[in-house]
Amino acid sequence: MSEFMQFLLSGLTVGAVYALVALGFTIIYNASDVANFAQGEFVMLGGMITASAYAAGAPLLLAATLAIVLTAVIGILLNKLAIEPARGAPVASLIIITIGASIFIRGLTQILLDKELHRFPAFSGDDPIHVLGATILPQSLWVIAGALLVFVALWLFFTRTLTGRAVLATANNRIAALLVGINTRYIMALSFALSAAIGALAGILITPITLTSYDIGMTMALKGFAAAMLGGMGNPKGALAGGLVLGLLEALTAGYLSSQYKDAAAFVVILAVLFFMPQGMFGRKVAERV
Amino acid sequence: MSLLDVKGVSISFGGVRAVQDVSFSIDKGQIVSVIGPNGAGKTTLFNMLSGVYSPQQGEVRLAGELVTGMPAHLLARRGLSRTFQNLQIFSAMTVLENVATGFHLQENGSLLADLLGLPSARRRMKRSEEQSMELLKTVGLERAAGFEAGSLSYGALKRLEIARALALQPQLLLLDEPAAGCNAVETEEIEKLVAQVAKSGTAILLVEHDMKMVMRISNHIVVLDHGEKIAEGTPAEVVSHPRVIEAYLGVAATEEATRYAEC
Amino acid sequence: MKRLSSKQVTLLVLLALIALAPLFFPSSYYLRIGSLVFVNSLSVISIVILTGYVGQISLGHAGFIGIGAYACALAPVHFNVSVLTASVLGAVVSGVVAWVVGRPILRLRGYYLSVATLGFGMLIFMVLNNEAWLTGGPDGMVVADPGIRALLKSWGISLNNAEFWYAFNGFVLLIGVWIALNLKHSATGRALHALHGSEVAARTVGIDVARFKLRGFVISAVYASIAGSLLAMQNRFVTPDVAGFMHSVEIVTMAVLGGAASVVGAILGATLLTALPQILTFLQEYEQIVLGLIMMLVMIFLRGGVLPSLVRMVRGRG
Numbered sequence: 053m054s055e056f057m058q059f060l061l062s063g064l065t066v067g068a069v070y071a072l073v074a075l076g077f078t079i080i081y082n083a084s085d086v087a088n089f090a091q092g093e094f095v096m097l098g099g100m101i102t103a104s105a106y107a108a109g110a111p112l113l114l115a116a117t118l119a120i121v122l123t124a125v126i127g128i129l130l131n132k133l134a135i136e137p138a139r140g141a142p143v144a145s146l147i148i149i150t151i152g153a154s155i156f157i158r159g160l161t162q163i164l165l166d167k168e169l170h171r172f173p174a175f176s177g178d179d180p181i182h183v184l185g186a187t188i189l190p191q192s193l194w195v196i197a198g199a200l201l202v203f204v205a206l207w208l209f210f211t212r213t214l215t216g217r218a219v220l221a222t223a224n225n226r227i228a229a230l231l232v233g234i235n236t237r238y239i240m241a242l243s244f245a246l247s248a249a250i251g252a253l254a255g256i257l258i259t260p261i262t263l264t265s266y267d268i269g270m271t272m273a274l275k276g277f278a279a280a281m282l283g284g285m286g287n288p289k290g291a292l293a294g295g296l297v298l299g300l301l302e303a304l305t306a307g308y309l310s311s312q313y314k315d316a317a318a319f320v321v322i323l324a325v326l327f328f329m330p331q332g333m334f335g336r337k338v339a340e341r342v
Numbered sequence: 343m344s345l346l347d348v349k350g351v352s353i354s355f356g357g358v359r360a361v362q363d364v365s366f367s368i369d370k371g372q373i374v375s376v377i378g379p380n381g382a383g384k385t386t387l388f389n390m391l392s393g394v395y396s397p398q399q400g401e402v403r404l405a406g407e408l409v410t411g412m413p414a415h416l417l418a419r420r421g422l423s424r425t426f427q428n429l430q431i432f433s434a435m436t437v438l439e440n441v442a443t444g445f446h447l448q449e450n451g452s453l454l455a456d457l458l459g460l461p462s463a464r465r466r467m468k469r470s471e472e473q474s475m476e477l478l479k480t481v482g483l484e485r486a487a488g489f490e491a492g493s494l495s496y497g498a499l500k501r502l503e504i505a506r507a508l509a510l511q512p513q514l515l516l517l518d519e520p521a522a523g524c525n526a527v528e529t530e531e532i533e534k535l536v537a538q539v540a541k542s543g544t545a546i547l548l549v550e551h552d553m554k555m556v557m558r559i560s561n562h563i564v565v566l567d568h569g570e571k572i573a574e575g576t577p578a579e580v581v582s583h584p585r586v587i588e589a590y591l592g593v594a595a596t597e598e599a600t601r602y603a604e605c
Numbered sequence: 606m607k608r609l610s611s612k613q614v615t616l617l618v619l620l621a622l623i624a625l626a627p628l629f630f631p632s633s634y635y636l637r638i639g640s641l642v643f644v645n646s647l648s649v650i651s652i653v654i655l656t657g658y659v660g661q662i663s664l665g666h667a668g669f670i671g672i673g674a675y676a677c678a679l680a681p682v683h684f685n686v687s688v689l690t691a692s693v694l695g696a697v698v699s700g701v702v703a704w705v706v707g708r709p710i711l712r713l714r715g716y717y718l719s720v721a722t723l724g725f726g727m728l729i730f731m732v733l734n735n736e737a738w739l740t741g742g743p744d745g746m747v748v749a750d751p752g753i754r755a756l757l758k759s760w761g762i763s764l765n766n767a768e769f770w771y772a773f774n775g776f777v778l779l780i781g782v783w784i785a786l787n788l789k790h791s792a793t794g795r796a797l798h799a800l801h802g803s804e805v806a807a808r809t810v811g812i813d814v815a816r817f818k819l820r821g822f823v824i825s826a827v828y829a830s831i832a833g834s835l836l837a838m839q840n841r842f843v844t845p846d847v848a849g850f851m852h853s854v855e856i857v858t859m860a861v862l863g864g865a866a867s868v869v870g871a872i873l874g875a876t877l878l879t880a881l882p883q884i885l886t887f888l889q890e891y892e893q894i895v896l897g898l899i900m901m902l903v904m905i906f907l908r909g910g911v912l913p914s915l916v917r918m919v920r921g922r923g
Contacts, residue, residue, distance in 0.1 A: 145904045148861055151664070151900060152898070155854060159892070313735065316727075414808035415807075432798070432802035444810045457824075459791070470792070
């Protein structure tokens with residue numbers, strides 16, 4: 053029982069990260085119909101930039117803030133330089149563009165920083181806390197709390213603020229949003245900045261536990277995509293649910309089946325969802341009009 | 343036995359009943375038109391008959407065989423072909439190739455022969471192309487054979503779709519607003535074409551808004567409104583039918599109807 | 606004399622290029638690059654068949670390359686067959702796997718299909734990487750000599766290793782191009798082209814869209830598998846990276862660069878991205894940056910790839 057509890061806790065921790073990545077996917081997908089494969093690189097950048105700044109002597113909070121801001125800027129640049137010029141291109145082109153962007157960012161990081169594993173200290177120490185017969189790292193609590201905080205904050209943003217509602221409107225119908233005076237270009241930039249910042253935060257929260265390096269992005273993106281699809285592409289509630297479920301499935305796979313194939317859990321989930329439940333847990337069924 | 347027998351087909355989308363309990367039949371060589379105000383369910387009916395949607399209730403028989411909900415490519419095998427209101431042409435292929443796709447079923451070839459470029463494969467292609475040219479001549483597009491399909495005018499593309507549909511040598515041809523967006527000259531050409539096709543034995547089911555054309559060429563008319571059949575009969579019968587006039591509403595419709603009733 | 610078809614012209618030009626290029630090579634190192642270009646061309650043609658004809662992007666095609674490669678390593682050891690027979694077996698296995706996996710995957714579109722193929726490729730990589738007892742794991746496996754060079758020698762034809770693989774791969778490429786062009790100009794090719802243009806209309810003319818997509822997918826997988834087998838035989842060694850995500854990305858980039866709709870474009874893209882880095886070896890470190898940039902820039906500015914854009918420029922818009 054305590055073993056199961058252990059898997060549950062580690063599953064929730066990693067699931068919280070996947071939920072955040074999925075949320076980033078969802079925001080950009082809602083704003084622009086683009087599934088941004090570079091989302092995983094934002095997570096990598098959050099961890100790597102923080103680690104580098106910290107190693108260079110900056111206090112942790114400053115390093116983290118710097119990382120989030122820088123990553124948000126990179127997100128805006130990605131939109132401006134790669135996505136916007138390709139507006140209206142077929143899906144195949146967009147897939148290639150975002151994959152190209154993710155590889156580019158990864159290559160750049162490899163050159164500018166290095167290929168090593170990096171870490172920085174946990175926010176409140178490494179002494180495990182005992183709960184229900186299992187242990188959990190304090191950092192895990194930070195991860196889960198952080199993720200929940202982000203989700204709540206974003207929910208408030210989208211439903212209570214004018215800007216947030218403008219984002220939803222743009223997501224719903226870009227032309228109509230334009231017509232009522234919403235600056236859709238600004239909204240797009242904002243969506244990318246927000247997604248990038250959330251991704252970076254996820255990376256910062258998890259690095260003290262799992263470490264980071266220049267190439268964690270693609271796997272992270274795939275898992276975030278799997279989580280978003282599981283929850284229903286474009287649905288923020290789904291992103292949270294999908295992320296947590298995926299994290300749990302992965303932890304249980306690692307624990308009871310094989311730790312070597314734990315990454316396979318995400319792929320199996322993707323394939324299963326695509327074949328049996330394409331709209332995910334909370335998505336809508338879409339019919340094609342002839 | 344009718345060529346096409348539609349009995350009580352219905353379909354709903356979400357809570358909306360798009361088509362409700364519609365029945366009618368078409369005989370060989372007949373031209374039957376389906377008319378009705380916008381949103382009456384005509385294209386939805388078409389899509390159910392041509393395998394795009396599956397009716398939730400009712401049955402459809404083609405030459406006696408039950409074909410309800412059969413996918414489009416199997417219906418094509420049984421001699422049913424259609425054109426599209428919003429055009430579905432292969433814009434990256436040439437005009438000739440577009441029509442040649444219509445001979446796909448006739449080609450019935452082996453993949454191996456195709457991969458190895460065997461003479462039998464080449465002969466099949468050549469025959470399809472020759473027959474496609476004949477069809478292009480029928481619709482008056484033979485000079486455009488080598489052009490990229492996407493470069494043709496709207497009216498020409500409508501005729502191209504008809505040529506492609508004819509390549510299947512269908513027993514029943516479904517034409518979805520063939521004259522929509524066409525000018526007077528183009529409409530006349532389409533009308534002549536449709537009459538020609540019917541004369542050669544192919545039954546035609548037509549959805550069309552151009553009332554003059556409908557009245558001129560149809561043997562039989564079915565009127566839909568809000569997804570239900572509200573009248574059917576010869577053009578003369580339908581045009582003076584009170585429910586039909588009511589459905590179309592407005593002074594203009596009543597005037598036009600009275601004018602036709604007096605013809 | 607009867608006018609040559611475009612297919613025949615393409616094949617003749619290709620044959621001439623392959624036969625005459627070695628005359629300009631300063632050293633036999635270039636023969637090795639050449640044979641690598643030929644193998645990559647086959648991989649890229651497999652993408653072209655899928656993307657250009659069927660219209661979908663596969664991000665996991667290296668999985669099939671891996672099957673072909675590891676078949677050559679494993680089958681001779683476990684089933685006591687020759688390496689060449691093993692490559693045929695690999696192609697068959699790839700075809701069957703593609704047939705099984707393709708049916709559900711091809712029901713998807715766009716991102717979903719690409720992600721599914723990505724998942725598929727990753728699963729193959731994981732198995733090859735983790736099952737070290739069978740595959741040697743990340744350290745890889747040795748591949749036996751296929752013995753063709755020795756056979757040729759017994760017939761009096763003496764070629765060194767670089768010469769042999771250049772000629773052999775070039776020969777296999779020519780056959781591959783011939784088949785791909787046959788396909789393009791055939792009824793099956795037209796059906797594939799049609800379903801790429803409009804699935805709805807394709808069904809209306811009687812094309813069984815699902816069946817034809819699957820055919821395209823299976824043929825594409827067989828091409829990739831053969832490319833993998835050639836790689837394994839030529840290098841006498843395989844590692845799981847041959848099935849890895851980066852390899853899938855490399856061949857997709859080559860396809861994108863050259864224009865993913867044509868066989869000639871495939872060869873062009875493969876040549877550019879294989880030969881250039883090999884010659885400019887300092888680019889190795891920057892591979893990811895360069896690939897990423899190419900993918901983005903080509904898709905944004907050269908819609909459709911280098912070759913179609915050049916063709917458009919020469920023909921003039923219209």
